[in-house]
Amino acid sequence: MALITPSRRLRRTPFSDGVEAAGVTAYTVYNRMLLPTVFRSVEEDYRHLKEAVQVWDVSCERQVELRGPDAGRLMQMLTPRDLRGMLPGQCYYVPIVDETGGMLNDPVAVKLAEDRWWVSIADSDLLLWVKGIAFGYRLDVLVDEPDVSPLAVQGPRADDLMAAVFGDGVRDIRFFRFGMFDFMGRQMVVARSGYSKQGGFEIYLEGSDLGMPLWNALMEAGRTLDVRAGCPNGIERVEAGLLSYGNDMTDDNTPHECGLGRFCNTATAIGCVGRDALLRVAKEGPVQQIRAIEIDGRVPPCDRAWPVMAGTKRVGQVTSAANSPDFGCGVAIGMVRMTHWDDGTALRVETPAGPMDAVVREAFWL
């Protein structure tokens, strides 16, 4: 593929200078911002992520901030996950749905205080939807995109690296919880979360000015840990079953089709704008659902949906695929019809490189 032309529309991040100095070789665009996708090679980056520790510029996971007396009410309008038991200091993975129950985004919600939330968004213009609801319902809440940029530290040595920069207190942060930690006199949200299954943290940098100082401090402190610049890895995240909004799901899909039913409590999520629609479809149950799919052979890059066939009948589509060194096969995420979604079902995937044998897997990650 050709290069991407830089411009003001395609936003740089507070860490872009560090990413470039570290030798980034490919980017994608996410929320109109640069997101690195490759440093050395996807395979080398994958191996290193699983064995050491990486610092990821995931600034493109922009925050939609809700601030004011109606912030909690607005947050519950956005999601079918029941937020009543959620406390400040917690993060929740939350499906966001429209009035038809269609997925608009799958962010991480960060509850800073009863009246202040960050919605750490996937790649869709959620800010516009949230502002529209706040205005339409005359809610007493401010909605905007603050200057907050997440930096992820991922990999088995993430605890040691983070402790070197923020102190041993970070070791006590539980999964999907956060604490406030000092860096150069500034308090920062540090959560145990991130878009990999290798373990790690996300630092929510508030204020771009400390971007490079934070990046450099992590790189310095991590010398003996073999720290490297990294990024969400296209192989590891498919192995882990981490979904990608816009790839694996769109507003045509319900959370249940996406396998996100475990993050929905539609009956008790009073106020969710998609509640009635979801209650209707939940009664029947989904007729297609996201599945892990094992592919026999080397898969090409997946830049469009690949038809999944049972004989001559189309029964689904593959939406993400990669070649897994550890599993020794192609790994994929796809949407498969109910009649063919059982573990072990043999199918064929029509890739641009020709048809390939495939098997439905309950999950790679179980």
Ligand code: THG
């Ligand atoms: N971190 C933050 N913001 C984000 C992402 C992130 N915004 C964009 C994108 N990633 C949102 N999508 C996801 C998808 C999966 C997870 C987080 C965000 C995730 N899922 C775990 C799982 O499915 O196993 C855990 C979910 C849970 O148990 O609550 O972590 O990565 N800040």
